[in-house]
Amino acid sequence: MALTAGGGESRGAEQDGGGGGVELSRSSGNGGNGEERRMRREHMFDKVVTPSDVGKLNRLVVPKHFAERHILPRLLGGAARAACPGAVLRFEDGRGGGRAWAxxxxxxxxxxxxxxxxxxxxxxRDRRLAAGDTVSFCRTGARLFIDCRRRGTGIGASAPPTRLLAPAVMPQVVTLMPQRSTSSGETAPHVRCFRLFGVDLELIGAEPLSLDLQLALMRR
Amino acid sequence: MALTAGGGESRGAEQDGGGGGVELSRSSGNGGNGEERRMRREHMFDKVVTPSDVGKLNRLVVPKHFAERHILPRLLGGAARAACPGAVLRFEDGRGGGRAWAxxxxxxxxxxxxxxxxxxxxxxRDRRLAAGDTVSFCRTGARLFIDCRRRGTGIGASAPPTRLLAPAVMPQVVTLMPQRSTSSGETAPHVRCFRLFGVDLELIGAEPLSLDLQLALMRR
DNA sequence: AAACTTACCTGGCCC
DNA sequence: CGGGCCAGGTAAGTT
Known part of the structure; x- marks a missing residue:
């Protein structure tokens, strides 16, 4: 996969703290098989979080185009939205260490x-995310990753006001739980467009692998 | 049964609006057999209701110690909590009149x-229950009763701001529906302690009769 | 379609 | 101070 800036300042090209295009060239020595090490981290989306996203509302609004393009088609085989009331997504911590977030x-x-x-x-809380920081979601095949970076990090930033609290490291490859992969009824074209930071981006060659989605019927 | 104050101001001893220790000495003339008339009303618990308990949430939070001590052991023979998703409790109106609440x-x-x-x-709605009022649950053998009293009623109340809307009367003894009594695998000791208003109370001689519990698997 | 009802979540607080 | 309890929100189904 590659990101192609389609217009405007290509701020989207700066997503390397946990973003697109980072090759998993270093082996962390545990867990990863050969294929996973060869695969690139495919960027899915970033969001500059709003005060509400990091405030008392305890929720992150996911841009609709991302949700509908990347999440929904893989939930329950693309079934109705209402049919997945308790989908739980697991993301491995982009900094490694084997930690994961659900x-x-x-x-x-x-x-x-x-x-x-x-x-x-x-x-x-854990990452001390503040308004203006950026969360970044990507994947390697079926494994999902989440990372973040401080506001101002990246090209064009005059002076990063805060630094990352931990150096970015390659994620440890750890199998966290048995994964139920949706048998992909993938039909989306391999060239897809979406807007990020007001920039039209194109995803090239994103293969139709299933996401690391785990559905739990959490109704009690 | 008797209530024995174990410490502090014995505010717990004032639960007579629908509370413990009221002897069913007057026969209401219908329904009660000799044994039931002889039995005392055994207090189970009171709760000073919160704004949420009487507001739009349409639910009463039941203190865990009460639920686990008095309700759960008699549901499905003490089976797991998760196994009783739709238990329905029927309470006769403590004011009498044959009315019951499920x-x-x-x-x-x-x-x-x-x-x-x-x-x-x-x-x-019916009892015009307001925040600060008290609901009171008690039983006579297997029959459950519910009653309430206005905030400020009881010893130490300088001036009751509101009065009871209806005078307390003895409950009519009416069989409301066929009752499924759990074949009691009762093992609890006859002397039990619990805390109420910060006061340790002791239930003496509470007999192991089953509550008027009706289980309906109401999950949709 | 608005009101009601159930279900679910979370922070404050207390033990 | 960590975990559990519960008061009070919010979301969504039901009628």
Missing amino acids: FRFSYWSSSQSYVMTKGWSAFV | FRFSYWSSSQSYVMTKGWSAFV
Whole structure:
């Protein structure tokens, strides 16, 4: 996969803290098989978090185009939104260490928006995420990763006001739990466009691998 | 049964609006057999209701110690909490008149708490229950009763701001529906302690009769 | 379609 | 101070 800037300042090209295009060239020595080490980290999306995303609401609003393009088609074989009330997404920590985060993913029909709810605030606390920082979601095949970077990090930043609290390291390859992969009824074309930071981006050659989605019927 | 104050101000001894220690000395003339008339009303628990308990949430949070001590051991022979998702408790109106209230009793694992849901708001409306008022649950053998009293009623109240809307009368003894009594695998000792208003109370001689519990698997 | 009802989540607080 | 309890929100289904 590659990111191709389609217009405007190519701020999207700067997503390397946990973003697109980073090759897993270093082996962390545990867990990774040969194929996974060869695969690139495919960027999915970044979001500059709002005050609400890191505040008391305990939720991250997921841009609709991302949710509908990358998440929904792989949930329950693309079944109706309402049919996945308790989807839980697991993301490995982009800094490595074997840590993982589980976020509940759902749709709030009142606001017509997709959100990550349960589990999100734990990530915000742990990474000391603040408004203006950026969260970054990517994947290697079926494994999902989440990372973040401070506001101002990247090209064009005059002076990063805060630094990353931990150096970025390659993720440890650890199997965290048995994974239920959706038998992919993938039909999306391999060239896809979306907007990021007001820039039209094109995903080239994204292969139709299933995401690391785990559905738990959490109804009690 | 008797209530024995174990410490502190014995505010617990004032639960007579629908509380412990009231002898059914007057026969209401219908329904009660000799044994039931002889039995005392055994107090189970009171709760000073919160704004949420009487508000739009339509649920009463049941203190865990009460639920686990008095309700759960008699549900499904003490089976797991998760196994009784739709238990319905029937309470006769403590004021008499033959009226009864049915409340759905369930456990919300998300908040780790027991609640009465369906049916509760009808009681709140009918009795004009307000925050600060007290609901009182007691039983006579297998028959459950519910009553309430206004905030400020009881010893130490300088001036009751509101009066009871109806005078307390002895309950009519009416068989309301066929009752499924759990074949009691009762093992609890006859002297039990619990805390109420910060006061340690002791239940003496509470006999191991089954409660008027009706289980309905109401999950949709 | 608005009101009601259930279900679910989370922070505050207390033990 | 860590975990559990619960009060009070919010979301979504139901009627």
